[in-house]
Amino acid sequence: MMKQRGILVVVSGFSGVGKGTIMKRLTEKYDNYALSVSATTRDPRAGETDGKDYFFHTAEEFQRMIACDELVEYACYCGNYYGTPRKYVEDQMERGRDVILEIEIQGALKIKAKYPDALLLFVMPPDGETLKKRLSGRNTETPEVIEARLKRASAEADGIESYDYILVNDDLEKCVDELHSLIACQHWQVKRNLDFISRVRGQIKEF
Ligand code: 5GP
Numbered sequence: 001m002m003k004q005r006g007i008l009v010v011v012s013g014f015s016g017v018g019k020g021t022i023m024k025r026l027t028e029k030y031d032n033y034a035l036s037v038s039a040t041t042r043d044p045r046a047g048e049t050d051g052k053d054y055f056f057h058t059a060e061e062f063q064r065m066i067a068c069d070e071l072v073e074y075a076c077y078c079g080n081y082y083g084t085p086r087k088y089v090e091d092q093m094e095r096g097r098d099v100i101l102e103i104e105i106q107g108a109l110k111i112k113a114k115y116p117d118a119l120l121l122f123v124m125p126p127d128g129e130t131l132k133k134r135l136s137g138r139n140t141e142t143p144e145v146i147e148a149r150l151k152r153a154s155a156e157a158d159g160i161e162s163y164d165y166i167l168v169n170d171d172l173e174k175c176v177d178e179l180h181s182l183i184a185c186q187h188w189q190v191k192r193n194l195d196f197i198s199r200v201r202g203q204i205k206e207f
Pocket of ligand 1: 012013014015038039042073074075077082083084085102103104105106107108
């Protein structure tokens with residue numbers, strides 16, 4: 001079978017739901033995913049590396065990237081800008097790799113509008129209390145930032161219907177395997193296999 005163009009996968013979910021851990025485990029376990037590294041104007045957290053976790057930029061640099069059309073999408077989240085660099089996403093999809101964007105909901109909707117075939121997934125906690133505990137226990141943000149992120153979570157909860165599937169992050173391994181299966185299924189969509197179908201159909205007609 002011919003190599004297909006890669007699938008664009010958007011993974012969103014409330015702050016503290018464990019998206020970062022899910023992505024880390026997914027890429028450890030399966031090597032066919034290209035994880036996009038976003039640009040941001042937020043300050044690095046302890047342990048974060050420029051170019052690996054994010055490309056950390058000043059507001060001026062970020063504005064330049066927008067002006068030069070270097071971002072596929074961007075959004076403001078709790079006072080900082082975040083955006084997806086275009087080149088990496090396009091190159092990797094062209095090479096047939098499935099590209100994962102871990103982005104918030106405004107960005108997700110822009111991606112769906114530009115790439116209607118993108119798969120949109122939303123990671124849910126098993127319940128609200130678990131989310132609050134995870135976010136408060138993370139020790140990477142001030143109480144004010146945690147408060148802002150919890151408020152934002154409530155707003156984002158209203159947009160879940162725009163996504164294709166939810167994933168519940170209760171058991172990490174199960175969640176990662178479900179994510180992998182959902183992406184794998186997309187490769188078998190009829191519309192992604194038209195050349196193969198047409199070839200086999202032609203061969204059968206010659207019987
Ligand atoms: P954090 O500051 O916790 O790393 O990220 C805050 C939020 O920004 C998360 O919901 C994360 O998914 C989202 N985010 C990260 N990168 C991007 C991006 O490139 N575009 C958009 N729209 N959101 C992003």
